[in-house]
Amino acid sequence: KAGVTxxxxxxxxxxxxxxxxxxxxxxxxxxxxxxxxxxxxxxxFLFEYFSETQRNKGNFPGRFSGRQFSNSRSEMNVSTLELxxxxxxxxASSLGEGxxxxxxxxxxxxxxxx
Amino acid sequence: xESVGLHLPTLSVQEGDxxxxxxxxxNSASDYFIWYKQESGKGPQFIIxxxxxxxxxxxxxxxxxxxxxxxxxxxxxxxxxxxxxxVYFCAENKGETSGSRLTFGEGTQLTVNP
Numbered sequence: 236k237a238g239v240t241x242x243x244x245x246x247x248x249x250x251x252x253x254x255x256x257x258x259x260x261x262x263x264x265x266x267x268x269x270x271x272x273x274x275x276x277x278x279x280f281l282f283e284y285f286s287e288t289q290r291n292k293g294n295f296p297g298r299f300s301g302r303q304f305s306n307s308r309s310e311m312n313v314s315t316l317e318l319x320x321x322x323x324x325x326x327a328s329s330l331g332e333g334x335x336x337x338x339x340x341x342x343x344x345x346x347x348x349x
Numbered sequence: 350x351e352s353v354g355l356h357l358p359t360l361s362v363q364e365g366d367x368x369x370x371x372x373x374x375x376n377s378a379s380d381y382f383i384w385y386k387q388e389s390g391k392g393p394q395f396i397i398x399x400x401x402x403x404x405x406x407x408x409x410x411x412x413x414x415x416x417x418x419x420x421x422x423x424x425x426x427x428x429x430x431x432x433x434x435x436v437y438f439c440a441e442n443k444g445e446t447s448g449s450r451l452t453f454g455e456g457t458q459l460t461v462n463p
Contacts, residue, residue, distance in 0.1 A: 239392075293450075325393070334381075337395045338395075340393045
């Protein structure tokens with residue numbers, strides 16, 4: 236079974252631009268969560284989508300948004316990029332129903348803001 | 350806010366020794382805990398999980414212990430190998446009503462010396 240796939244792997248943007256990151260979950264998984272990883276703040280939860288609806292949201296500004304499609308694939312968008320948005324963005328998928336199940340992560344998108 | 354913390358940022362062991370990585374959590378409402386291994390350039394990889402109705406769970410060469418009285422979680426790796434060198438994170442989930450939202454600790458860098 237294929238794992239979680241994130242594209243692109245690397246991205247370089249400049250301040251003020253916007254960016255869209257993509258995530259394909261493990262087949263059959265309906266929950267997709269996004270996390271930001273930085274050396275200073277560690278791994279921080281951004282949001283979770285289940286059945287095309289945002290089910291949970293972390294403490295990030297409204298510049299960070301996401302969506303989920305009917306095939307469970309998800310995209311994350313960051314608008315008006317700031318230098319502090321440089322980070323590894325990780326996507327994780329899980330079954331999403333019943334008892335909490337392990338989340339399985341992709342290898343992330345490394346975003347660098349110049 | 351509440352977070353899952355780790356006692357030691359780094360741990361160095363000899364190949365073949367047993368490793369113990371510790372984690373303290375503060376939210377008594379958490380009922381699901383999970384350990385991840387993250388190698389350089391990759392996303393976190395699921396190792397083992399445990400629910401709050403258990404105090405021990407074993408996998409292949411790994412054991413997780415949960416002590417709810419003192420809010421402590423540990424990961425034991427038997428016969429540590431060089432391939433075990435990575436950063437290890439513990440994470441908590443506050444139950445199915447919170448969906449899939451993991452709060453991560455700061456991580457322990459495990460170095461296995463040959």
